[in-house]
Amino acid sequence: MSGEVYLVTRNEGKLKEAKDILAPFSISVKSIYEICDIGKVEEKGENYAHNALLKARAGFINTGKISLGEDSGLEVDYLRGAPGLYSARFGGENVSSGDKISLLLKSLQGVPQEERTARFVCVVALVWEGGEEIFRGVCEGYIAEEPRGNTGFGYDPIFIFPPEVKTFAELGSEFKNRYSHRSRAFRQCAEFLIGEVFH
Numbered sequence: 001m002s003g004e005v006y007l008v009t010r011n012e013g014k015l016k017e018a019k020d021i022l023a024p025f026s027i028s029v030k031s032i033y034e035i036c037d038i039g040k041v042e043e044k045g046e047n048y049a050h051n052a053l054l055k056a057r058a059g060f061i062n063t064g065k066i067s068l069g070e071d072s073g074l075e076v077d078y079l080r081g082a083p084g085l086y087s088a089r090f091g092g093e094n095v096s097s098g099d100k101i102s103l104l105l106k107s108l109q110g111v112p113q114e115e116r117t118a119r120f121v122c123v124v125a126l127v128w129e130g131g132e133e134i135f136r137g138v139c140e141g142y143i144a145e146e147p148r149g150n151t152g153f154g155y156d157p158i159f160i161f162p163p164e165v166k167t168f169a170e171l172g173s174e175f176k177n178r179y180s181h182r183s184r185a186f187r188q189c190a191e192f193l194i195g196e197v198f199h
């Protein structure tokens, strides 16, 4: 391994994807909570970058380790960008992914395909002794009429990746990790780590 980084998340889906995306760069990813209980970092920021930075800074301040924070969301054009920053809390705290999906599909009932356009956005913040950096990845698609597929997490069963006309949950993790918002942001981060941080 060329280096080790700590992701400030308790979301197993995000952690697994980050590990798989960074493995080909010989970068090992662990959850910061494996080495230190830094508590829950409140997402008080007014954009993805701010929230990602709050998480990465909390990781670095508490451990001194190279820390990554990640904030992501699903922006649906018909809903003027909602749920966006509030994707994890859409419908309320502690609402299951299945219920969030049902709620989103209900708010798009009868809306034709061409107006169901959406994008996943992911911002990764890196904080280390040398400073702070931000990386952003976007993946364009549209919202399905009903959930399809059973891999991934969150809104994957209703996000259609247009080149394949299949949902991320149908396409599987290897495919998703090649084209997703998270893959685009984390790969930029990996290149920066290798070029500027690991010596």
Ligand code: IMP
Pocket: 011, 043, 070, 071, 072, 073, 074, 085, 087, 088, 120, 152, 153, 154, 155, 156, 180, 182
């Ligand atoms: P947060 O970054 O912790 O605020 O959570 C972002 C939320 O957006 C997740 O809990 C999911 O509901 C959703 N989300 C972000 N990325 C993905 C993805 O790759 N697939 C499915 N849902 C996602």
